[in-house]
Amino acid sequence: MKLIRKKAENQEQAQGVSAGFKGSSVDRRTFLRNSGLAAGGTALTSMLTPGMMKKAHAASGSAAGGKIEKIRSICTHCAVGCGVYAEVQNGVWTGQEPAFDHPISLGAHCAKGAAVREHGHGERRLKYPMKLVGGQWKRVSWNQAIDEVGDQMMQIREKSGPDSVYWLGSAKFNNEQSYLFRKFAAMWGTNNVDHQARICHSTTVAGVANTWGYGAMTNSLNDIHNSKSMLVIGGNPSEAHPVSMLHIFKAKEKGAKLLVIDPRFTRTAVHADHYVRIRPGSDVAIIWGMMWHIFNNGWEDQEYIDQRVFGMEDVKAEVEKWTPAEVERVTGADEATVKKAAEIMAKNSPGTFIWCMGGTQHTIGNNNTRAYCAFQLALGNIGKAGGGANIFRGHDNVQGATDFCILSHSLPGYYGLSAGAWKHWSRVWDLDFNWVKSRFDQQAYEGGKSPMHTKGIPVSRWIDGVLEDKENITQKDNIRAMVLWGHAPNSQTRGKEMKTAMEKLDLMVIIDPYPTVSAVMHDRKDGVYLLPASTQFETYGSLTASNRSLQWRDRVIAPLFESLPDHTIMYKFARKFGFDKEFTKNIKVVNEEPYIEDITREFNGGMWTIGYTGQSPERLKLQQKNWHTFNTTSLKAEGGPVDGEYYGLPWPCWGTPEMKHPGTPNLYDPSKPVAEGGLNFRARFGVEHEGVNLLAEGSFPVGNELRDGHPEFSMAMLERLGWDSDLTAAEKAAIAKVAGSKTNWKTDLSGGIQRVAIKHGCAPFGNAKARVKVWTFPDPVPVHREPLYTSRRDLVAKYPTYEDRKSHYRLPTRYESIQSTDHTGQYPLILTSGRLVEYEGGGDESRSNPWLAELQQEMFAEINPKDANDNGIKDGLDIWLEGAEGARLKVKAMITRRVAPGVVFMPFHFGGHFEGKDLRNKYPKGSDPYVLGEAANTALTYGYDSVTQMQETKCSLCKIELA
Amino acid sequence: MARMKFLCDAERCIECNACITACKNENDVPWGINRRRVVTLNDGEPGEKSISVACMHCTDAPCQAVCPVDCFSTTSDGVVLHNKDMCIGCGYCFYACPFGAPQFPQNEAFGVRGKMDKCTYCAGGPETADGSAEEESKYGSNRLAEGKLPLCAEMCSTKALLAGDSDQISQTFTSRVMQRGGRPDTWGWSSAYGE
Amino acid sequence: MLNSENNTTDEGSRRKRRNRRILWTFVAMWMIVVLAPIPGYFMTTDTVQAKGEFTDNPRSAYWGEIRQGGSGYTTDRAPEAGNLVNDSGEIWRVLRNDTISPYGAWLIAFILVAVAGYFMFAGPMKVEGELSGTKIKRWNLYDRCIHWIVAVTFFVMSISGLILLYGRAVLIPLFGREGFAGLAMFCKDVHDLLGIPFAVALVMMILPWLKDNMFRSEDAEWLAKSGGMFDGSHPSSGKNNAGEKIWFWLLTIGGTVLIVSGVILVMPNLEPLRNTMITMHILHSVSGLILIAVSLGHTYMGSIGVEGAFNGMVTGEVDTAWAKQHHDLWYAEQMGEEAPAKAKKSAKSSSGPAGLSTGKVSAS
Secondary structure (H helix, E strand, O other): OOOOOOOOOOHHHHOOOOOOOEOEOOOHHHHHHOOOOHHHHHHHHOOOOHHHHHHHHHOOOOOOOOOEEEEEEEOOOEOOOOEEEEEEEOOEEEEEEEOOOOOOOOOOOOOOHHHHHHHHOOOOOOOOOEEEEOOEEEEOOHHHHHHHHHHHHHHHHHHHOHHHEEEEOOOOOOHHHHHHHHHHHHHHOOOOEEOHHHHOOHHHHHHHHHHHOOOOOOOOOHHHHHOOEEEEEOOOHHHHOOOHHHHHHHHHHOOOEEEEEOOOOOOOHHHOOEEEOOOOOOHHHHHHHHHHHHHHOOOOOHHHHHHHEEOHHHHHHHHHOOOHHHHHHHHOOOHHHHHHHHHHHHHOOOEEEEEOHHHHOOOOHHHHHHHHHHHHHHOOOOOOOOOOEEEOOOEOOHHHHHHOOOEOOEEHHHOEOOHHHHHHHHHHHOOOHHHHHHOOOOOOOHHHOOHHHOOOOOHHHHHHHHHOOHHHOOOOOOOOEEEEEOOOHHHOOOHHHHHHHHHHOOEEEEEEOOOOHHHOOOOOOOOEEEEEEOOHHHOOEEEEOOOOOEEEEOOOOOOOOOOEOHHHHHHHHHHHHOOHHHHOOOOOEEOOEEOHHHHHHHHHOOOOOOOEOOOOHHHHHHHHHOHHHEOOOOOEEOOOOOOOOEOOOOOOEOOOHHHOOOOOOOOOOOOOOHHHOOOOOOOOOOOEEOOEEOEOOOOOOOOOOOOOOEOOOEHHHHHHHOHHHHOOHHHHHHHHHHOHHHOEOOOOOOOHHHHHHHHOOOOOOOEEOEEOOOOOOOOOOOOOOOOOOOOOHHHOOOOOOOOOEEEEOOEEEOOHHHHOOOOOOOOOEEEEEEOOOOOOOOOOOHHHOHHHHOOOOOOEEEEOHHHHHHOOOOOOOEEEEEEOOOOEEEEEEEEOOOOOOOEEEEEOOOOEEEOOEEOHHHOOOOOOOOOOEEOHHHHOOOOEOOOOOOEOOOOEEEEEEEO | OOOEEEEEOOOOOOOOOHHHHHHHHHHOOOOOOOOEEEEEEOOOOOOOEEEEEEOOOOOOOHHHHHOOOOOEEEOOOOOEEEOOOOOOOOOHHHHHOOOOOOEOOOOEOOOEOOOOEOOOOOEOOOOOOOOOHHHHHHOOOEOHHHOOOOHHHHOOOOOOEEEEEHHHHHHHHHHHHHHOOOOOOOOOHHHHHOO | OHHHHHHHHHHHHHHHHHHHHHHHHHHHHHHHHHHOHHHHHHHHHHHHHHHHOOOOOHHHHHHHHHHOOOEOEOOOOOOOOOEOOOOHHHHHHHHHHHHHHHHHHHHHHHHHHHHHHHHHHHOOEOOOOOOOOEEEEOOOHHHHHHHHHHHHHHHHHHHHHHHHHHHHHHOHHHHHHHHHHHHHHHHHHHHHHHHHHHHHHHHHHHHHHHHHHOOOHHHHHHHHOHHHOOOOOOOOOOOOOHHHHHHHHHHHHHHHHHHHHHHHHOOHHHOOOHHHHHHHHHHHHHHHHHHHHHHHHHHHHHHHHEOOHHHHHHHOEEEHHHHHHHOHHHHHHHOOOOOOOOOOOOHHHOOOOOOOOOOOEEEO
16 A cells, blocks of 8 residues: 655655555564565565665564664764663664653653654665766765775875865764864864864853853753753753753742743743743843843842852943843843843742853854853852753764864864873874874964964854965965765855855765765765765764763664764775874774774873763763663762762763762862862963952862862972872872973873872862953953844944954954945845754754654744735745845745744754755755755855854844745 | 543643654654644744644544444553554544544545554554554554553653553643642733733 | 416416425425534534633633634644644534434435335325326436436445445444445445446436426426325326426435535545535435435335336336326327316326327337
8 A cells, every 4th residue: 555645745755755554564664673584575675775675684583573672872863862772673773762761861852862763764864985977976885985085185185285175073973983083183184173063052162161161061951950940041942952841841840930031932932931032142132131130139149259250340340331221222122021030030049041052153152151151150050059051052962072172273172272282182192292293284374383283264164264265364275175074064154155165175075874965055066975974873982961971872773774983984084094003093993993992991091171081981881771770850870880970970070980980960069079079160261360369269169178269280289289199109100201290180191180189179170260251252241242234233333243353263254344234224134043843953864854854844934924914925935035145045934923023033954955946856866855945054144253253143134025 | 440541731842743753653654644743822922832632542432433334442441443454444533533633544536545544552453463563564563562651652852741541640740730830820821811 | 369478477487486486495494404403513512612611720711712623833734733623523423423323214214114104005006097008208218328327326325325324333233343344345435436427427317307397387286285195186297297306306406415525525635624524424414315215205106106107217108198197298298289278187187199109109
């Protein structure tokens, strides 16, 4: 029986999905499980892709059934880190069960998590290596692909230097692959390496780390149970992190107040006790507006500020300017609404503060995130259970990939790019620093520094790295080859220019389980390679959830089709380039696959800064086997083999694995000893600034023997305190080998300094104040600045953007020159973007999953009834949406009051249509996602954060008209 | 005797659609058939509420009452199942069901609808052996026989969708309502409903 | 002549008006029968809803709104998927199960009993006096073919429809559920497919027969005397008597309803709304049941009820005696005569010339 879907459109795509359903004698799952049995008949087998057939026949089962293995894994979508129980029979993923005993998700899933078993089908996957020849996709072998790509890269390297090959990595890598990828780029000899964190939370990491030390979520989802109030700004966890709502509702039902501030009345706002609608891009104004009420009513926690915060007076001075009238003028929120919001947070303590892309993706993203921090510090909410800055991260391992710094400005562990950092990692890699250095372009460009020590081009700007005049880029040549390794180009703005850039490149290499929009959006005829990577269910390793917990994934199924795990592909390239020996010096390689546990152990030996050192594979695996033993609020194991440890050994998990540090559940919480997960703010910015003490005053973790603020630990400090005698001989020897008494807690490869500091109750990184004034940033105290494409010309004079910059991450970056032109006449509406629950990121993976794709089949734009009526648009009609830089998208109109008048919203997960053109036939046959649509980012415009080069996706301009 | 029911807590449902994909996943439901769906009322406006709905396994099931071939039966757990061998695809159950639960794989001229498909409460079919390959291909999984509840409810992201014995789930729901103070306290409720 | 002409015109228009009145009265009565029970169920639902509003739960208003058929957003793209709760199915269920089925059964039973009773009481209507042996052409080949096509398809559709409606109650106890399901599946397919020839044939039958089925003045008397069923009289009648005309119009109206509702019901691909399908189903079953019931009467009359009628539809020819007795005006018309002035009062008085061969009449 042939089944059809109810709507005729997209019918072709749906075929195959419906194959062998109910009513026929056997379904696919049964067929696969029965493996070699003839039960399916030819009709059914023809529906199966060759790889699946291979898979099915390879399975050894003698009869239907066979033993069901229950494998523990973690969902590969967002960073909540939900547990997955995969049931595998004869090597086929036949079932998925809720992981009720998983401490974070408690069995819950969102639409995406509940559909991960489809990865075991992978019908729309990229099945084998392919290359574009004369506009046609041609199948090639892995060896041929690696050889051809490798040779071309070596030629480019020869002529233009290693910086002309861009290594764009992925937050979909697990920790081991992330670490290996950064190491790989270092050995290729470039800092032109980056990943999605640049365009999701880079401003968070920069802003937060510069405020109190570490740039990560401070508490955990489970800890929200302890909150009395919850503020969500620029975030929509109902769609982006649905399982987090489980914890938010738990708090809410215990009486906590939920406050949502957002330009859209989101699915989260629907459940709020209080909702504040603001104009996109006015985050600083609304935060300062709330703090105006806090300061004027004396609601701040003055004792906390005195002990633990530096610079609050400067913030106060800025906040003074944000009177209720001014706040209303800039944000649109009236005094009563703002005051009520401030009161909810001030009077229901502790309160947690949740933010996401709505706050970060702005030209002033770093100002926004620092304003959020200042707000929480004023209320004394950081370093408390139930408080914290709960920054929900996006991809499943974006926290890990960030920590391993697949970033153009740092080496793993945020060591930076200084000579000291390179030397530290050379020691960890057991390589000669000079050899590592020799891999780089030896000329000097920016400020006399060689490219080894200058920040590479960030992912948000790679198109400018291709298109900008060579003279304006502070490296040898333009980017000539792009490696898009697990990246969706449609998650980036300026689609039209990206198309041009793709066409200008000498070589494009796309390494991904899916062809992605990168395979089709350009009009290239050759020079494009598609290499099939496995998903994370086809390999294993650790990953870091949003709350810094490391979880261990087991392998669910063998790689499908001809796909290979990412680290195997890295090794293949390393061997082609001739540095495989150095690359895997301490790592066993079996069948070209670097051994995951060895990689974990290698980074355990180097990631001292953020405490990725205690999480050995053995400890992580033991926790995974015992994830049912953890308390679901505190995340602390109660009894059992991992008694007293926190789930996932949330970093910092200090010292060596042997030290058995339990992990740090809430950052900067002095109510516990450091040895048991307590902490204080990090002494990262010196001990004083302009004569003012930066160290904490009278605040310290329980058991701190110094009983006050102190600088970070070094061998010299231990000696001064007389604590060096606590070091073992081996530790002393290791310290002497690094830099003697200059060795500090970050470079001591033995972990001795950390161990001794913690033994005396001290945090190895010192005990300082958080700073709300970051004197190294363009705006030391966060200020409001209008977006480049602002709808409010009347505010530009008072709140102008920055001046243009000549070299920011190697590239000229424009601010003022764009803002100076008034576009509001032609483009009267604000354009913003965001997420849908069914899809993730660029959506190539989730749109290829029929269970998800069926739910959202069309790209749309949300338009307020007023704007719709003004433009003669009716619900469900096709419209042309034109971005302020001229890109035209054909999308469906969805008329809703969810957006305010004057604001148009688009989800950014769609791709495969370009300016009204359907690119389906450009995909390699059989690997086109079920659902295609215009990419919202095609219409989004120029605009980059002044510190991190974060792209502006949340406020631009557009116009709409009936198609 | 247990009476299995679904109950959706509209205060918690966030329209994440996990119930839908969980159902597709567990029962290999093809494109075009939705045994479960989530409906959001007042979408995008104050008072917005989402509710997940599927076959409610009614005690006095209208589908059962109108079926010309009497192919429905209620199990001892109170689950309403239908026999696909007997189903003639007439569509009467679809007319009668208040929840729009019955689904048809085809929708062609001359009344060709195929065998009706609907939520089985993950309890397989009425006539097939529990957990057999035949049952799985015809009706989907039989979790109830394995002592498990429907996957949609088990995987619900916020535990809004409750499944189980009607006494137990209504107790869970009542205690939540009591904890909330009996009254929804969300922004815009008063303006939406004039309180 | 002028006078008489005027008289004829007056009489003609009066007759037309009267005919129209009869027609409309009949339609109205039919509508009342069909629609009368519906308001009752609407009222029942109202009471249920009203009860809910007295509670204090603020959600009750919300759920009330949903029960009213409030519609929202959903990712499900099926028509009306946004409709969370649709009560109308309950109305349909009650109408179908508790009203239409039992009353339909009673109606059919009533007709059957009535016909049987009449047959036993009065026996078949025989041609009074001797058959002349002379045949007169009453139905041409087209008429007969189309009649039998309609009759056979109607019969099959009736049986299959009745099986679908009553089989669960009547046949499942006999065959068991599995056994019946196969039959029901067959019936459904037959019913769905045969609708097409039935509809086409019905239209092809109705159109040419329209002119002979217009109500005329003599029909009132015919009706007043119930066609002589009880007093043995033979009221005057044209080609079709008033009873046959009523049957014709019932078939025309009911058949149209059946065809239109049936087409909508077998076209789920056009995605009609659920309420539409429910309404169509009610119209379909009510009109079907009425036609089935009345067709029993027609079948009786056309077979054992009236001697010679069946042969007339088989061979197309009737005995002149039969024609004179049952359709005197038509007979006279066929004979090229003016209707005898007194013919209306008593067909007995008319004694047509026999043996005249006119082409329309042939000796047997």
